[in-house]
Amino acid sequence: MKTPTVAIVGRPNVGKSTLFNRIAGGRRAIVDDRPGITRDRNFAAAEWAGHRFWLVDTGGWTSGDEISAAIRRQIQLAIDESDVIVLVVDVQTGVHPADLEVADVLRPHRARV
Ligand SMILES: Nc1nc2c(ncn2[C@@H]2O[C@H](COP(=O)(O)OP(=O)(O)OP(=O)(O)O)[C@@H](O)[C@H]2O)c(=O)[nH]1
Ligand SMILES: [Mg+2]
DSSP states (O other): OOOOEEEEEOSTTSSHHHHHHHHHOSSOSOOOSSSOOOOSOEEEEEEETTEEEEEEEOOOOOOSSHHHHHHHHHHHHHHHHOSEEEEOOOTTTOOOHHHHHHHHHHGGGGGGO
């Protein structure tokens, strides 16, 4: 059976890379308190609760300039190539407009979210 792929998606600065590092182990992904740190997709072989899978960290979803358009293309690739998508949000900040944008992007894929 093909190894499944799990993508971590969400707006900037919600802790996607922190979660990626926690699951994949170590400090592969750069974590920072400034938004917009992760840009390209970042892959790791992971194992959790006896399941092996590819874990994919993505940049934060924002609308706007050319860099964020490039990040959005990377996120779209991750969404298209993944078996499971984890939407990360910050429950302390609450619902942010960018969370709603990501939710709109993921809605057609809801069976995998
Ligand atoms: N309080 C709290 N802070 C967290 C948690 N997870 C991550 N952080 C902090 O939030 C900040 C952003 O974390 P990152 O993991 O870099 O967030 P990200 O979603 O990958 O950000 P981008 O790559 O910029 O999209 C860092 O300062 C983390 O230490 C959490 O569960 N609770
Ligand atoms: Mg990140």
